[in-house]
Amino acid sequence: MDQIIIRKAGLNDLGTLLRFEQELIAAERPFDSTLQDGEIHYYDIPAMIAAPHIALLVAVINEQLIGTGYARIEEGxxxxxxxxxxxxxxxxxxxxxxxxxxxxxxxxxLKNWALEQGIRELRLDVYYSNEQAIKAYEKAGFHRHLIEMRMGL
Structure with a gap:
């Protein structure tokens, strides 16, 4: 496989990032019956690109975007x-x-960026029944911590 380049996202990546967002939402719909029907957006991607407390990255092979992820500094x-x-x-x-x-x-x-910002804790959310993602995050060093529970009324 060709070399994977990881770089900061730019506004010129917006079209692909919007497509990735919709594909991510489509993949998460089976795990979350509370998501609205139709096109929805999780992110304000242009604002994320500009924000100093967010590192929005893209993975590129042969000038083609193949992946994304972000780290956002939050108050504990x-x-x-x-x-x-x-x-x-x-x-x-x-x-x-x-x-x-x-x-x-x-x-x-993202981990290295967080360390450069003086951050020593990483967190993320993953759907409880998304075992494939859970295994991938555990392989990367994360461990299960809390379970969010809900009840529709």
């Missing part, structure tokens, strides 16, 4: 040991390139 809750943490999200890899280390490469660069 006042009772936690860490004052801030980096929240990871928009972790998406084109299906053709899955299983080739793309997500791991993105997470490594």
């Amino acid at each position: 809750r006042h009772y936690l040991k860490h004052r801030q943490h980096a929240y990871l999200g928009f972790m998406y890899v084109d299906p053709v390139y899955r299983g080739k280390g793309v997500n791991r490469a993105i997470m490594e660069v």
Whole structure:
């Protein structure tokens, strides 16, 4: 496989990132019955690209975007040991390139960015029944921490 390049996203990547967002949402719909029907958006991607507290990255092979992910610095809750943490999200890899280390490469660069910002805690959310994603994150060093529960009324 050709070399994977991880770089910061730019506005010129917006079209592909919007497509990735819709593909990510489509993949998550089976895990979340609370998502609205039709096209929805999780992210304000142009704002994320410009924000100094967010590192929005893309993975590229031969000038083609094949994956994305971000780290966003967030304040920790006042009772936690860490004052801030980096929240990871928009972790998406084109299906053709899955299983080739793309997500791991993105997470490594995000981890290093967080360390450069003085952050020592990474967090992310994953659907409880998305075992494939859970296994991938555990392989990257994450561990299960909390389970969010809900009840529709």
